[in-house]
Amino acid sequence: MIRFRYLFGVGRELDRAQLAQVQDIYRRSFPYAPEYAEKIAQWMEKRPRPDVDPVLIVAVGEGGGVTGFALLLRFPDLKYAYLDYLASDPGTRARGIGGALYEAVRELLLQKGAKGLFFDVPHDNQKLLKDPSRAAVNQRRLGFYRRYGALPIEGTLYDKTPTRANEGYLTHLVFDPLDRRRPLRAQAARAFVRALYERKYGLNPKDPEIAPIVASFKDDPVRLRQPRRAVPEAPPATQRRLFPVQVVTNDRHRLHHLKERGYVERPVRVDAVLRGLEGLGVAHVKPRHFGETPIRAVHTAALIGYLARASARLGPKDLIYPTVFPLRRRRRPPREFEMRAGYYCIDTFTPLAHNSYVAARAAVDCALTGTVLIEHGERFVYALCRPPGHHAEPEAWGGFCYFNNAAVAAHRLSTQGRVALLDIDHHHGNGSQEIFYRRADVLTVSIHCHPDHAFPYFTGFADEKGAGPGKGFNRNYPLPPGTDDTAYLKALDDALKHITRYAPHFLVLSIGYDIMKGDPTGTFNVSTTGMRAIGRRIAAMRLPTLIVQEGGYSLGNLRHGARAFMTGLTATW
Ligand code: Q9C
Ligand code: ZN
Numbered sequence: 166m167i168r169f170r171y172l173f174g175v176g177r178e179l180d181r182a183q184l185a186q187v188q189d190i191y192r193r194s195f196p197y198a199p200e201y202a203e204k205i206a207q208w209m210e211k212r213p214r215p216d217v218d219p220v221l222i223v224a225v226g227e228g229g230g231v232t233g234f235a236l237l238l239r240f241p242d243l244k245y246a247y248l249d250y251l252a253s254d255p256g257t258r259a260r261g262i263g264g265a266l267y268e269a270v271r272e273l274l275l276q277k278g279a280k281g282l283f284f285d286v287p288h289d290n291q292k293l294l295k296d297p298s299r300a301a302v303n304q305r306r307l308g309f310y311r312r313y314g315a316l317p318i319e320g321t322l323y324d325k326t327p328t329r330a331n332e333g334y335l336t337h338l339v340f341d342p343l344d345r346r347r348p349l350r351a352q353a354a355r356a357f358v359r360a361l362y363e364r365k366y367g368l369n370p371k372d373p374e375i376a377p378i379v380a381s382f383k384d385d386p387v388r389l390r391q392p393r394r395a396v397p398e399a400p401p402a403t404q405r406r407l408f409p410v411q412v413v414t415n416d417r418h419r420l421h422h423l424k425e426r427g428y429v430e431r432p433v434r435v436d437a438v439l440r441g442l443e444g445l446g447v448a449h450v451k452p453r454h455f456g457e458t459p460i461r462a463v464h465t466a467a468l469i470g471y472l473a474r475a476s477a478r479l480g481p482k483d484l485i486y487p488t489v490f491p492l493r494r495r496r497r498p499p500r501e502f503e504m505r506a507g508y509y510c511i512d513t514f515t516p517l518a519h520n521s522y523v524a525a526r527a528a529v530d531c532a533l534t535g536t537v538l539i540e541h542g543e544r545f546v547y548a549l550c551r552p553p554g555h556h557a558e559p560e561a562w563g564g565f566c567y568f569n570n571a572a573v574a575a576h577r578l579s580t581q582g583r584v585a586l587l588d589i590d591h592h593h594g595n596g597s598q599e600i601f602y603r604r605a606d607v608l609t610v611s612i613h614c615h616p617d618h619a620f621p622y623f624t625g626f627a628d629e630k631g632a633g634p635g636k637g638f639n640r641n642y643p644l645p646p647g648t649d650d651t652a653y654l655k656a657l658d659d660a661l662k663h664i665t666r667y668a669p670h671f672l673v674l675s676i677g678y679d680i681m682k683g684d685p686t687g688t689f690n691v692s693t694t695g696m697r698a699i700g701r702r703i704a705a706m707r708l709p710t711l712i713v714q715e716g717g718y719s720l721g722n723l724r725h726g727a728r729a730f731m732t733g734l735t736a737t738w
Contacts, residue, residue: 167232167262169269170542172221174707175209177582177670179542183223184209186231194252205236205250216242217364222269224253224262233262235270238365239279245357246274247365248284264309271313275343276409276446276735282343283357285336286310286317288324293335307337311396315341316389318349322381323358328374330366340389348386355382408448409735410545411538414439415452415531418551421524423484423516429685429718430565435551437723438714445731447547452527452534460529463572463600465560467498471509472567475502476522484516511556511563511595511621521552525567528552532570532713536577539671539709545734546711548574553715555594555675556621564592564620571713572600575673578711579606582670585708587660588613589699590677590715591687593625593641597675603635608667610660612653614688615643638667646688650695653680657702664706672708678717678726685718693729700733 172180188202195201208219217238224233233253239246248270253262274282289304291297307317317324317337327333338358340349358379359370368375419432460469475485487507491497499505506517528550535548554571556564575586575597586601588594588611601607609631616625631639640663642656664672679687681696691699703710717723 166227167265168225169266170223170225171273171544172209172223173544174212176707177709183231184221187221187223187234190231190234190252190254191250193255208236208238214364216240216360220273222266222273224266224269226257232257233266235266237270237273240357240360240364243353243356243360244278244280245353246279246282247361248282249365267310267313271341271343279343280353281345281349282315282341283361284339284341285331286339288335288337293325295334307339310339310341311392312398313341315339316391318354318382319388319390320384322378326378328378330362330368330375340387349389351382351385351387354387355379358382408446410445410447410547410731411450411535411543412442412447412547412549413450413452413531413535413538414549415527415551417527418524420520421518421552423518425484425516428514430552430716432551433720434717434723435549437720438549438727441724441727442731445728445735447731450534450538452530453537455530455533457526459533459573459577460526460568462576463559463569464557468509468560468562471502471505472517472522472525472562475506475517476519478502479517479519481519484518486516487513509561511558511561515563515565517562521567525552528554528570529568529573532574532711533577535711535713536574539578539711540581542709544709545704547731548711548713550714553677554713555588555590555597555715556592557596558599561596564595565716566596569596569600571673571675571715572597574711574713575601575607578671578673579604583667584608584671584673585610585664585667585669586673586675587611587664588675588715589657589680590675591679591684591689592620592677592716593643594675594715595621595624598624598629598639598641601635602631602639603633605634605638608638608640608664608669610640610642610664612642612644612656612660614648615645618646619688620686644689648689648691650690650692650698653689653691653695654698654702657699661702661706669708672703672706672710674703674710674712675715676712676730677715678719678722681717681719681722681726683719684722686716693725696726696729697733697736700730700735701737704734704737
């Protein structure tokens with residue numbers, strides 16, 4: 166089994182380790198030009214040109230080591246990409262890595278709506294080769310790409326002219342239209358070739374050596390070398406190799422179904438989100454079990470124990486609504502377990518039912534499963550947690566939340582790097598704020614409706630900035646009811662700038678579709694267009710991002726909001 170991973174940067178330890186392995190494979194595959202190994206690192210580390218978006222796709226073998234790579238230079242303004250290198254470890258016996266990598270490259274580009282892929286293949290004409298014996302190998306390579314519909318461009322000077330770019334080794338420029346039926350226009354080809362010389366080789370396209378080559382792309386459409394006989398098509402990539410987003414779903418949430426009047430936090434919410442994601446090509450992952458230990462890192466044993474025992478004592482129809490609140494008697498939890506509920510709860514509308522504990526545990530498992538995927542190198546993981554979590558404090562549940570899923574995840578990630586926890590639910594994430602209030606290793610930022618007007622009413626003010634070692638590491642953006650896309654995105658941009666200054670290794674996003682217009686618990690007017698814009702901005706952070714489901718209670722908004730957010734998240738090139 167080959168796994169694939171794409172690297173958009175090398176911010177993480179895992180990225181850097183894999184980059185080193187890529188360089189090693191490079192040096193062993195291309196021993197005559199070892200200096201480019203440095204250049205690969207530069208593309209990935211420094212991102213020296215804003216008009217080149219480099220991506221490294223690595224194949225990961227059974228043992229976790231890199232067995233091959235493809236370096237792709239994407240030209241976002243042109244929507245074309247250049248495949249700079251594709252190599253598999255000459256030392257591994259595993260076969261088919263090169264082909265699988267090429268399919269992964271195509272899959273990524275198709276996902277992103279690219280218009281085509283270019284790359285160089287050494288010439289197959291003996292007379293034009295410094296080492297004529299290579300012609301046969303090069304013919305085979307062209308044959309391999311031909312099966313994908315990738316054909317060498319003919320009728321230009323590109324494959325005939327020694328330049329500083331090719332250093333005298335003549336190559337064909339091969340074009341893969343991906344799944345497009347549209348021919349390559351001369352103008353588009355010239356724009357690409359110009360960009361290639363300029364952006365990859367640092368040559369001026371007006372250079373007397375280069376300009377005639379660019380100008381030689383005259384045929385419109387560009388002529389591709391047609392195979393002399395029919396070519397067997399490459400087998401369709403049966404299994405997807407790259408997914409833009411992994412979605413972790415958990416069935417046990419259904420056990421927690423409070424059929425109370427007006428209890429809008431219900432199981433169909435998850436179905437609505439899943440319907441919204443249909444057809445977007447996301448991967449679905451089942452959660453693993455993690456036990457209680459990670460929960461203890463953010464909640465007290467007393468709260469966990471109470472939820473576990475009280476939940477277990479209840480019959481299927483029973484509910485405990487907190488009734489007495491010993492707020493000023495924190496050292497005296499009521500002995501009578503039903504009366505003790507108010508000691509551990511922040512409101513009177515979030516009852517405890519007989520499966521609440523089991524479901525809350527499953528929601529944490531969902532978030533932690535997502536966390537592990539992020540640790541293994543995924544870029545975006547969406548933990549579709551239910552019940553939600555961000556109102557759950559170290560020793561209190563409430564606001565439809567029992568355990569703080571996002572906080573458990575953020576705490577786990579914090580053992581591996583700096584974490585920013587951004588909460589964009591309509592309601593202030595009092596629980597997440599409280600859990601990390603005295604810590605500098607998790608930056609908490611929340612955009613929400615001003616607590617003068619919205620739940621939880623007691624936290625979320627702008628002057629709550631963290632305390633002790635955590636001073637300056639909590640930031641709140643309370644916005645007025647009626648906030649629209651423009652005002653929301655302005656606050657988001659500011660919040661993201663603040664997060665960028667913190668230079669986190671990971672982003673945890675608590676997402677609530679209750680910011681959208683018409684939410685029964687919300688007051689904002691964010692539209693689906695706004696949700697798409699939010700997704701784009703989150704992706705532009707270029708961080709490994711765990712998205713954790715919080716609120717959102719209009720089924721239509723859950724469906725369309727999730728779809729729009731996800732579309733924005735994966736739209737960037
Ligand atoms: N019947 C989350 O979005 N509003 N919690 C009060 C009283 C409840 C929202 C309704 C807001 C809680 C996770
Ligand atoms: Zn909410």
